[in-house]
Amino acid sequence: MGKAYFKQSNGMYAVNIVAACGVMTPGQMEGLGKAARECGVFRLKLTTRQTIVAIIDEQNLSSLVDRLADLELMVSPYGNAVRAVKACAGSEALCPRALGDALDLGIKLQEKYLGRETPKDVKIAVAGCPRGCTDPLCADIGIIARNVDSFDVYLGGRGGSAKPVHGSLIAEKVTEAGVFKLFDHTLKAYASLAQPVERISAVVARMGIDPFLPPKELIAINSAGEPEDEDFLSFLGLKGSDAS
Known part of the structure; x- marks a missing residue:
């Protein structure tokens, strides 16, 4: 590093x-x-x-x-380290559309993981709703809030490229505590599976997503009811339809 x-x-x-x-x-x-x-x-x-x-x-x-x-x-x-974390202003105090506290989680993740040695640089992005203002699907590890203390986690995205890649969903409705357990599991798997200077997206392309999937008992989920993001549903053309 x-x-x-x-x-x-x-x-x-x-x-x-x-x-x-x-x-x-x-x-x-x-x-x-x-x-x-x-x-x-x-x-x-x-x-x-x-x-x-x-x-x-x-x-x-x-x-x-x-x-x-x-x-x-x-x-x-x-270099070969966890980079600065991107997090949107998603929180009750700052963004009326936030479904969960993305900013606080992003800061905590940065405090714990910033600079941790990895086979290649790891970029993390946290978003407070499906709009994904921080491009979580194009990050090595992306997190999207679904509700209070409930997050979806994606792995293997890659931006900054002529051929960007969207990450794959590896866990749904994970609590904040579960996110940290999942991160530890993911970084350990990445260190053991990656070839020298190989990005997470390249490992996933070479081996598939299964080696990264966490055991079910590792992470707690939050299955509480989720608020509808009406503006986002309208943008997708789903509001008022059966698909919503």
């Missing part, structure tokens, strides 16, 4: 900075802005992985990095 420092065509360096699934306090934002000014950062850019890239001269790089810890920020791991 390495750290996300990348030399740019203009000779400057890009530093990929991780927050809690893109969530920052005003103090962190203010502190990062101050550090960026004082360290001569050329530009700051938001990324699709909910991180912030700072473009900076090489001689100022260490000064900026040294100040991140005081802000409870860090440089993203890169």
Whole structure:
């Protein structure tokens, strides 16, 4: 595993900075802005992985990095490791369409798994409803909330490619505690099955999804009634039909 420092065509360096699934306090934002000014950062850019890239001269790089810890920020791991988690704003407090608390789960997953060594980089995406604003079906591991403390988990998606792949459903209506047990099982299976630098999607294509399926006794499910997402059903043309 390495750290996300990348030399740019203009000779400057890009530093990929991780927050809690893109969530920052005003103090962190203010502190990062101050550090960026004082360290001569050329530009700051938001990324699709909910991180912030700072473009900076090489001689100022260490000064900026040294100040991140005081802000409870860090440089993203890169390479054969679990990457920064993407999570939407799905929660009761932030999104009226959320069926479950995707943001809180995403932050907890990042706190536990970020930087864990894997055969190839692993990207995780969590969504609070079937709209999937974080593209969970195109992540190595994707999670979609169905209800409070009830999530569907997908494996083997791949985005950022001319031939994107949707992940396969490996567990339904999993509780939050079950998600963590499932993650541990999945990462262990991936480590044992993968060839060197082989993505999860490639392992699934080579071996099928069955080797990754968890034993039924491993995870608890939540079978409580699920609220209908009327806007989404309307978008699919299912509202009011027998298919809904």
